[in-house]
Amino acid sequence: MTASELIVTKKLTKQYPIGGNFFTALREVDLCIDQCEFTGIVGPSGSGKTTLLNIIGALDAPTNGNAKVLGSEIGKMNHVEAAKLRNQYLGFIFQTYNLLPVYNVFENVEFPLLLQHIESSKRVDMVNKALEWVGLSEKAKSKPAQLSGGESQRVAIARAIVKQPKIVLADEPTANLDAQNSHHILKTMVTLNEELGTTFVFSTHDEKVISYLRRKIKLSDGEIVDDTIVN
């Protein structure tokens, strides 16, 4: 694993017990994702996209093989170590935004920084900068209920990138957005990828997202069937 290789999987296999048998979600997946990539794991439902994203996000452990994220072997981590990895180096973007409704935009974005015990004045600067990146500075005091879907997802992006993580994992980030908002969101993410050098890994089958990807890893029945770099 070189310094630029953020995610490396070797013969990564994940099986789930179903009844007396096992369902294989991932079969010996070999993968390497470098710094600054804008990569998508694409494929139909049940192809193993989310399972792969879960393992990369230290939310799940492999059954066989290994997965290293930023040099840490996921299969050997305990809950606390996994939480620490997520806290310091990973950002998550969900399909349904999952903003905390009682907190305003500023506070939602501030939350990951509180977990890192960053001092108050620095936190304010970081949150303001993150809101600038996504173009929502004027909505800092708004509550999630007062935002449109696109704005909510932009807040979720700001929350994911405020701590300037090495990797942002996005699971179907445009699934609940119309075309215009989807493009707006994706452009924001492309800009952040280029300006901050953040690696983005998507799980998607949305053509709009796919059109922005610079690398497409196609999964089918838990196996990589295609891995294409887009020029």
Next chain:
Amino acid sequence: MTKFLFLGLLRDKQKSLFPIIIVSVGVVLTTWLYSWMLGVFNEVIEGNARFNNGHLKVTTIAYNEISSQIPNDLCLTEVDKLLETLRAEHKEYEWTPRIKFGGMIDVPDETGETRAQAPIIGFAADLRSEFSKENERLQISKALVKGKFPSQSNEIVISDVLADNLEINIGDVATLIGVSANGGMAIHNFVVSGTVQFGMTALDRGALIADIGDVQYAMDMENAAGEILGFLKNGMFNEELATSNKEIFNKNHSDAGDEFSPLMVTLLDQEGLGDYLIYAKSAGGIIVSIFVFAMSIVLWNTGLMSGIRRYGEVGVRLAMGETKGHIYKSMLVESVLIGLVGSFIGSMIGVAVSFYFQEYGIDISSTFKNSTLMVNDVIRAKVTAGSYYIGFIPGVLAMLFGTAISGIGIFRRQTATLFKELEV
């Protein structure tokens, strides 16, 4: 982080206000029920103690065996000596002689002929001694409806209902017709100085209260009394102390072979009050326990609901990199805060409500219409130190346990399914 979470708690009314209301209501009900049960049981015990049984009672062995018949022919004699002994050997108690008697009261007209008659239950107590506390104990002055306290020789007070029935006025002569201690007829003229209403149906039906000196004279009971009652100086019955005093007295002064020798009994040895107290304590304990248990389940459920409602929030926090242990701890701290606030509010309201019922009570006179138990017509709650914490503790603990159990879900939660769960 603490400030952040606290802010969220304050803003999310479903997370704070609703559980606080539930906890408060539960604690109010628990506190009130506890105080009420305590008041009811205490009222029966103390009411009977003041009027009938004392905390300790000394009679002859023979009198004690058939005390319900008020057998004054089996009374204690040489009461002054016995009182001296009791006051010397059992100093924690105040000792006072009493005579209960039955009979008839006859109200004559101007010609001396009978105008009206009625049966009475008589109480003779030390009303005129300088240091006697019988007025305070029997609450005669407090119960006066008309007239004055019987401070002069041969003055009596009678129940107001009886006075109405007999159409007797203050200052009128009323003749007591009864049985003397020697078995002869006792006839004695009294003057009605006042009428009373105790709020106890058993007394208000037809009570006559006179000074013991006058009754001793009327019933040929010179230096004699049916019973000598002992009251603990703080006014509260103490079972342990009463029992030990009884045992000491009976060992030193009672002779089982002599039916006229004195015998000391405690409040609980009389008229089934011991069984009543055991029953009352058990029933009270069971009722309050059931109630506390039920409230605990409600509060626990509130904790559970609160935990379940926050499944999404917990998921996001896990994804952000917060550890399961930290989330669990923060939820427990929140539940303790809610429990404390709710329990404090609930206890204060509960105690205030209990104080109200202690002051005004509930009139149950119709229920005890034909009862001979000395029970106040108005039953009141009794606020004690226990009233302040009886609801507080389950209020806090139930909320904490509810959250603790619901929070176990956090540890069981498969983080692998977070994406799926958060996409609902």
